[in-house]
Amino acid sequence: MARRLLLIEDDPIFLKRLQANLRAAGFRVEIAADGRSALEKLKTAWFDLVVTDIRLPGVDGLEILGRIKSGQEGLDPALPVVVLTSVRDVDTAVRAMRNGAADYLTKEAEKQEIVMRLERVLEQSALANENRYLRAQIEQHSEFRKMIGESAALRAIKDEIADLAGQDVPVLLTGETGVGKELVARALHRTGPNSAGPFVDVNCGALPDENLLLSELFGHERGAFTGAVSLKRGKFELAEGGTLFLDEIGDMPLEAQSRILKTIEGLQVTRLGGSRPIEARCRLLFATNKNLEQEVEKGHFRQDLFYRINLLPITIPPLRERRDDIPLLARFFLEQFREKYRKPLRGFDEDALTILRAYNWPGNVRELRNVMERLIFRSKAETITAEDLKRCGVSLVPDQPLPVAIPEGGLSLDEMERRLVIEALERTDWSQKKAAALLGISVDRMSNRVKKYGLTHSSWRIYR
Ligand SMILES: Nc1ncnc2c1ncn2[C@@H]1O[C@H](COP(=O)(O)OP(=O)(O)OP(=O)(O)O)[C@@H](O)[C@H]1O
């Protein structure tokens, strides 16, 4: 495949000669006679290499180099730039090298030398690209490895993270406490376009005072309020070029919400007590364990902000709805903590595994992790048993006694169910919907039971 090269040179005679030589050496050469038109070409077309004269009318070679290396305006900072100088101007060439030029050529150089040096730059650039690619792959892989779980739900989330890789879109993560929202946020940052920048998180629900939160987010000028003794940079500024993770966004006070909305719309902020807007370019990620739709209805959350951040919601289901992940996670934490506490542990016995799987985990993965740490810290044996779990508060026998006791001779579950269904129907004036709610089952399931036990009621006939 021919290598595409952009040649920027204002001396038409030298330009023609070099262009011909490079074409003869197999390059596809585009030309530009000044900096401005060169930058236009760089934004719209794709090149493997730029060769630029340093002295140019208007935007000069060093400035073109600087713009490319800054990676702004859609320019690719990895694009190699070779500068052309005259022998008398080696100082400038050295400066260009310090600013990221891949090499420099003197205009007096021999044709073969020029071609050889450009080939070498291209080779190095290909290697660097490959390195970057491999590093990204490794990072992505290790990030996913840390996210344990093979349930359909978790695999769908991992796929979604992979699909979003490299895209600067805001994402709203929802789910109960401890399901892994922050873990997913970090994975999104690491695979996102700003992964080289910082990951900055703010707990929007942690600060009791609205002003404290605002100054945390936007910073303040010296003397903005009593106690503001020095200038403070806000998290928006600190996240510049990276990702800002607004955690517990559902707990953010309303005044702060409207400031956030304005910021999202313009992506410009002013410090408290300040007037000059500060550019803040960062990716935004949000998380909450609240149901934001309900918060909107209750008037606790701005509807316009909700629409703004809810473009791409990812919901992480609670652990009890993806029980296949439990043994994998338990194993993962076991390995982690047995190393930390240097224990001879091998695994779980069968009863312990059954309980781990069947337990409801109201605190989700965080609870599982904490339980495992406590267990392993205390353990002296090689296997973890159901007894050990019980001592850590993990047990299937509920604290409250069951509302029905099993008699000596046992009972028929079907008969039990039939009686409960009838009782529920009687109590709700034979409304299947209400009876279903009373028993915590779906209307479909209720109507199945009604059919199964051949139940009818006079009030139902109207609907036939
Ligand atoms: N799939 C997973 N694999 C490995 N570790 C996990 C996984 N999910 C969660 N964890 C771990 O569980 C703990 C809780 O996760 P995290 O802090 O991301 O939860 P959260 O949803 O942000 O909770 P909260 O709403 O309480 O802030 C962390 O230690 C995290 O590393």
Ligand SMILES: [Mg+2]
């Ligand atoms: Mg969290």
